[in-house]
Amino acid sequence: MGGYILAIDQGTTSTRAIVFDGKQQVAGVGQREFRQHFPKSGWVEHDPEEIWETVLFTARQAIEKAGISTSEIAAIGITNQRETVVVWDRATGKPIHNAIVWQDRRTASFCDKLKKQGLEKTFTKKTGLLLDPYFSGTKLNWLLTNVKGAQARAAKGELCFGTIDTFLIWRLTGGKSFVTDATNASRTLIYNIVDNSWDDELTDILRIPRAMLPDVKDCAADFGVTDASLFSAAIPILGVAGDQQAATIGQACFKPGMLKSTYGTGCFALLNTGKDIVRSKNRLLTTIAYRLNGETTYALEGSIFVAGAAVQWLRDGLKVIKAAPDTGTLAESADPTQEVYLVPAFTGLGAPHWDPDARGAIYGMTRNTGPAEFARAALESVCYQTRDLLDAMHRDWRSNGKDTVLRVDGGMVASDWTMQRLSDLLDAPVDRPVILETTALGVAWLAGSRAGVWPTQEEFAKSWARDRRFEPKMEGTTRKGKLKGWRSAVKRTLMAA
Secondary structure, eight states: OOSEEEEEEEOSSEEEEEEEOTTSOEEEEEEEEOOOBOSSTTOOEEOHHHHHHHHHHHHHHHHHHHTOOGGGEEEEEEEEOSSOBEEEETTTOOBSSOEEOTTOOTTHHHHHHHHHTTOHHHHHHHHSOOSOTTSHHHHHHHHHHHSTTHHHHHHTTOEEEEOHHHHHHHHHTTTOOOEEEHHHHTTSSSEETTTTEEOHHHHHHTTOOGGGOOEEEOSBSOOOBOOHHHHSSOOBEEEEEEHHHHHHHHTTOOSTTOEEEEESSSEEEEEEEETOOOOOSSSOEEEEEEEETTEEEEEEEEEESOSHHHHHIIIIIIOOOSSTTHHHHHHHTSOTTOOOEEEOOBTBBOTTTOBTTOOOEEEOOOTTOOHHHHHHHHHHHHHHHHHHHHHHHHHHTTOOSTTOOEEEESGGGGOHHHHHHHHHHHTSOEEEESOOOHHHHHHHHHHHHHHTSSOOHHHHHHTOOEEEEEOOOSOHHHHHHHHHHHHHHHHHHHHHO
């Protein structure tokens, strides 16, 4: 058996599979997009069967491109879009409904009802989360309430609930493993991050039967073995983590105070707080960064719903660009005298505002405003939102912000213009790693270290390599003016919601 690891990265808009060799280098990649379903305004769904098909296709494609046999793969690691909910029949494995995606806002009124009952403090104390449609629990409640017969069937133990990792493991193992990991469990709104267990009080409030919940394991653990018919050999699944926690691991942010931000469909910044559960006073989330050998490491997290999705909007909605990489070039040509602000609240605003009713808005347009200014505003919106998150983290964490170095990853970080603007608006260095596939790399390390074919945590951290550091160049007065304009735009948007 070689040191090859197959990492399955099941994201919001596409599935990627990457084979890493024993030196943690990419040996083969497979990728396939899948359809997004929008049944109503603010609703977002995926077809679980289509996701499953993309996982099989990309995994086989990556193995073929790596030019290796399945027997050379020591283990599989799985990382996934978090909070997305699937419910399926325990006997047949068939989903009872489309998956409800993390972006979906259909439970906003239910969350408001729970808040009016004074229950948000109860949820936050136990889970570190806020009562928001973003999280899995209220989505699961919606499915049990609105799919005919689901509540009764779930109570009888006939239905299984899972985030995407659990559903994939169930399918990969032929229904033999019904499990998840601590990071994915911590995003469900029903998992007690202090006790590391499903919480009876919270499941009772949301009318979720315990019989439909998976077992929760460490991030590096024995999650089961794939059915040999899928890849011509049985492969152990030894690493699982939600995508943002996986990126934190892939960025080797193992020490308290280390910070990473991932720029995919959304943007998610995680600050390692070690063994300390830091209760945010600025509406950030307290979450599990990872759990290894039974020991839990915690993090503060800020979640932005729209990052790369703003670029997709430019491409698919406005059609002002043909491909995502065009955005940086177009933004660079924008008129510097125009201050155009995009508040991309297409599905509400995440941290630190948490307003599910806010909707996107553009401020500062003139007759001269065109595609270049829209492109710059879209990219800058991601930078401004990151600044909001870091400001909140510095207020919650023992830091004055002067020692901040942000490690970045995700599709958007390939744009030098965007990363420079990010550094400028943060007034802090931004480090881009050599290996940008940090999410897949993180679960590959979990699986590879568990299999005993990859280095220890300490050695893995030493192997992290920087491609480029972006240092702030913007004048302080310019930065101050731009931030003032952004905060005014956000305030107006929230008032209009």
